[in-house]
Amino acid sequence: MTAVLYEIKTLRKVYDGRAVLDLESLRLERGKIIGLLGPNGAGKTTLLEILAFLLRPTSGRVWFQGEEADFAGSGIMHLRRKVVLVQQKPILFTTTVLKNLAFPLKIRKIQEKSRSAVIQELLDLVGMREFTNAPAHKLSGGETQRIAIARALACFPEVILLDEPTSNLDMEHQITIERIIHNVNVAKGISVIFTTHNMMQASRLADETLFLFEGRLARSVHENIFTGIIETDSEGATYCLLQNGLKLAVKSEKTGPVRVSIDPGGLKIEETGEAFRPDHTFRGKLIQVAEEHGRVRATVDVGVPLSVLIPKESFRGLHVTLGEEVWLTCPPDSIQVL
Amino acid sequence: MAFLTDSLLSACLLIGSLDPELIFIIYVSLKVSFLSTFIAGLVGVPAGFFIAFKEFRCKRILITLLNTLLALPTVVVGLFVYAFLSRKGIFGTFDLLYTQKAIIIGQAILIIPIVTTFTFSAISRIDDRYRKTALTLGANAIQAAGIVFREARFGIVASMILAFGRVIAEVGISMMLGGNVKGFTRTMTTAMALEYDKGEFVLAVALGIVLLAASFAMNIVFNYFQGKTRE
Numbered sequence: 407m408t409a410v411l412y413e414i415k416t417l418r419k420v421y422d423g424r425a426v427l428d429l430e431s432l433r434l435e436r437g438k439i440i441g442l443l444g445p446n447g448a449g450k451t452t453l454l455e456i457l458a459f460l461l462r463p464t465s466g467r468v469w470f471q472g473e474e475a476d477f478a479g480s481g482i483m484h485l486r487r488k489v490v491l492v493q494q495k496p497i498l499f500t501t502t503v504l505k506n507l508a509f510p511l512k513i514r515k516i517q518e519k520s521r522s523a524v525i526q527e528l529l530d531l532v533g534m535r536e537f538t539n540a541p542a543h544k545l546s547g548g549e550t551q552r553i554a555i556a557r558a559l560a561c562f563p564e565v566i567l568l569d570e571p572t573s574n575l576d577m578e579h580q581i582t583i584e585r586i587i588h589n590v591n592v593a594k595g596i597s598v599i600f601t602t603h604n605m606m607q608a609s610r611l612a613d614e615t616l617f618l619f620e621g622r623l624a625r626s627v628h629e630n631i632f633t634g635i636i637e638t639d640s641e642g643a644t645y646c647l648l649q650n651g652l653k654l655a656v657k658s659e660k661t662g663p664v665r666v667s668i669d670p671g672g673l674k675i676e677e678t679g680e681a682f683r684p685d686h687t688f689r690g691k692l693i694q695v696a697e698e699h700g701r702v703r704a705t706v707d708v709g710v711p712l713s714v715l716i717p718k719e720s721f722r723g724l725h726v727t728l729g730e731e732v733w734l735t736c737p738p739d740s741i742q743v744l
Numbered sequence: 745m746a747f748l749t750d751s752l753l754s755a756c757l758l759i760g761s762l763d764p765e766l767i768f769i770i771y772v773s774l775k776v777s778f779l780s781t782f783i784a785g786l787v788g789v790p791a792g793f794f795i796a797f798k799e800f801r802c803k804r805i806l807i808t809l810l811n812t813l814l815a816l817p818t819v820v821v822g823l824f825v826y827a828f829l830s831r832k833g834i835f836g837t838f839d840l841l842y843t844q845k846a847i848i849i850g851q852a853i854l855i856i857p858i859v860t861t862f863t864f865s866a867i868s869r870i871d872d873r874y875r876k877t878a879l880t881l882g883a884n885a886i887q888a889a890g891i892v893f894r895e896a897r898f899g900i901v902a903s904m905i906l907a908f909g910r911v912i913a914e915v916g917i918s919m920m921l922g923g924n925v926k927g928f929t930r931t932m933t934t935a936m937a938l939e940y941d942k943g944e945f946v947l948a949v950a951l952g953i954v955l956l957a958a959s960f961a962m963n964i965v966f967n968y969f970q971g972k973t974r975e
Contacts, residue, residue: 455876458880460876460879460880483884486879486880486882487882489880490880490881490882491876491880493873493876493877496877497871497873497874497877499874499877499891499894499895500894500895501894509878509881509883509891510881510882513881513882513883513884513887514882557881558880558881560881561881561882
């Protein structure tokens with residue numbers, strides 16, 4: 407058996423003349439937890455639906471464990487049964503939790519006697535045993551997500567695809583879902599591919615992270631993405647005016663409406679505004695601090711929340727606490743016009 | 745007003761005595777209405793599914809046409825079917841005119857647009873993610889349609905009840921295609937029209953009461969399913 411799970415070549419999905427997905431080549435390995443990171447509209451959901459064999463690509467080829475998928479043919483059914491997708495805001499059928507979990511077992515013609523043992527085991531795995539006979543459509547968001555994962559596992563999949571499994575969930579449920587995903591991969595050996603726009607979640611959970619931006623694979627994730635307009639003032643300086651009125655000095659040949667991405671590693675936090683430059687430096691409030699791979703990820707609200715990555719030592723030297731005013735320097739080099 | 749109160753009293757007595765003529769009229773009415781609704785369901789529900797799931801040319805025109813047919817006058821259907829079933833018509837050799845079968849055919853034509861349109865709208869209201877969820881869980885196209893049907897079931901049942909209510913109360917088709925033949929094709933509505941013509945109100949009022957009761961029962965069931973849909 408090959409260790410390659412998916413192989414993709416020149417895959418494109420076009421909606422109304424616009425390519426929402428355009429991948430030259432991609433190989434995903436088996437047995438791993440793979441995170442697909444990207445902002446909204448990056449094509450993450452489209453890619454997952456193609457990987458689940460639910461959506462037909464406009465062009466391109468997809469192999470699953472060495473077998474090429476024929477999206478138009480009847481053979482797609484047999485590939486689809488090896489993979490399962492848990493959609494963002496998953497849907498449970500309007501019946502009991504038990505019957506939701508029984509559905510994949512029933513269509514796989516698993517005997518009624520053996521069904522209940524499988525269902526109980528899966529409900530235990532997601533910690534929802536006491537909900538067996540509860541009406542599924544009355545569960546909370548977090549509970550729905552857990553039942554949806556349990557139901558997906560009742561398909562005995564080789565891969566489970568999860569579309570933003572923790573978006574719209576509180577921290578407690580996020581942790582629960584992440585633990586379940588980890589267990590599914592380690593204990594059951596099921597490959598996991600999940601999408602998120604949360605950097606920290608991807609780095610916590612995934613063995614491998616892929617970045618998707620505007621339908622293409624990117625070398626790194628674009629962060630701090632904003633829409634704005636590039637203008638040149640009377641003195642010949644080029645600015646990007648963001649929607650909230652923030653004016654950033656940029657180096658760019660482009661003019662007019664653009665999207666810009668600000669590299670969190672290029673931003674600097676200072677306690678005082680000594681090195682103040684009106685077009686580079688902004689006053690803001692430190693609203694969030696977290697550790698990320700030996701560095702500190704801080705969020706500073708300068709009218710828009712900006713994510714900043716700085717070495718731990720630099721942060722220690724700052725002597726600032728949450729809620730305090732800081733100065734944020736945003737050099738033109740750190741701004742990329744997309 | 746005295747005739748109404750007198751008739752009402754006599755009508756209640758007539759119902760109470762389980763008059764065989766009355767019972768037979770009720771039986772014919774219910775039988776043709778159930779059968780025509782059943783046929784309309786067999787045709788209309790799959791048609792509604794087809795329109796909801798398939799993309800084809802002139803889909804919008806078809807939907808507009810069906811919506812127009814919702815207000816189809818019964819006499820137009822009667823006339824139209826008569827043209828086919830009369831001795832000179834292409835189906836004249838089957839000798840269907842003035843039989844219960846003719847009424848059933850006419851009534852089914854009347855309510856097929858109702859069942860189709862309301863099934864289509866019940867299914868359109870179901871989020872496409874239900875179908876996708878069923879497919880990713882391993883269902884084939886038919887099983888996935890079954891899931892959508894299950895989610896839309898209350899809406900579909902409601903459309904059938906609505907259709908039944910329309911045929912049980914209609915008079916044009918029953919009269920033109922059934923001919924109001926005593927003991928064969930006399931239904932509640934045609935009998936009422938005849939009794940009215942004769943100036944004998946007792947049977948007419950009795951039938952009116954039964955018809956209202958049937959309509960009331962239908963509405964109770966309809967409301968029950970509507971409530972279920974909203975849950």
